[in-house]
Amino acid sequence: MSLTSFTSYEGRQLFKEALNAGMVENYFSLVGNFTTQTETSYCGLGSLAMVLNAMEVDPGQTWKGVWRWYSDEMLECCAPLDLVKEKGITLEQFVCLAKCHGLEARSQRFDHTTYDQFKADLYKTATEPGHHMVISFDRASLGQTGIGHFSPIGAYHAEKGLCLVLDVARFKYPSYWAPIEMIW
């Protein structure tokens, strides 16, 4: 099993198939807010900023000028930003942060759920407006360099068992299709 670049010929074909299968419901709003994590440890914050902007949540504060908009360094809640800059955030802190900003959020740990439930959650993410999935994973499990990482899922190709990872560390790994078994 291996990853497929989103921009490759094969990656585009996969996208076309997923689009035609109606499995990209939240892709458009997410990709329109695709962002690079602004610090190397802000993968959790960058992923959440994407989801918040995709869902058009009002941050209740201005970003720059008169504009209300989320950028990752505005997400200080549940953990002090200094500490996040040093260590990143945990899955619990991610959920806490999402709730802090008005989202309904729940975490689903690998060892406390089933593969079928994971697939059902992916299906929901791919087909129901406003349902997003952010994965927290060990890069080694995808054959990548690095350690723990967060990124949102942009689409699901159920037939071929692949999902599109909109990786917020774009300077390192541009978007890719990953076998859901590897993600699992």
Add this chain to the structure above:
Amino acid sequence: MSLTSFTSYEGRQLFKEALNAGMVENYFSLVGNFTTQTETSYCGLGSLAMVLNAMEVDPGQTWKGVWRWYSDEMLECCAPLDLVKEKGITLEQFVCLAKCHGLEARSQRFDHTTYDQFKADLYKTATEPGHHMVISFDRASLGQTGIGHFSPIGAYHAEKGLCLVLDVARFKYPSYWAPIEMIW
């Protein structure tokens, strides 16, 4: 004539049609590097950073950590950044900046070209790898608030005469399809 949101039902349908017509050649690399201008006057810099990252140009300097990657505030050349922060850049400075970073670039002014040439350029942008178009326009001409603005074109729907504007001021105007006559 009016604009159509990229995330609306109609906007998605237009994308599907453009995709199936093979008119989104440079969309995937561009959208994978979609960015928000980091200052309200950095629309030109943000647009160019997207194109440079989409074309995988090596900035020859690190962004953060060990990573070589473009963000808009790294684009200081042709005009001092302090001045850009205050006034933005001109079309000439945009072209100068693109050349500074190793791209072949040319500007095409509305009053020095023809509508047919504009459509031919759009077609090239939509079908040939590595050909990008960034438009410099008066927001009023699209019925938007604001003045001069830069943004890249992500796709072209030749049949319906529309192009996809990946607007870098995403906090203000998320991506939209615009009639090419209005853009022209």
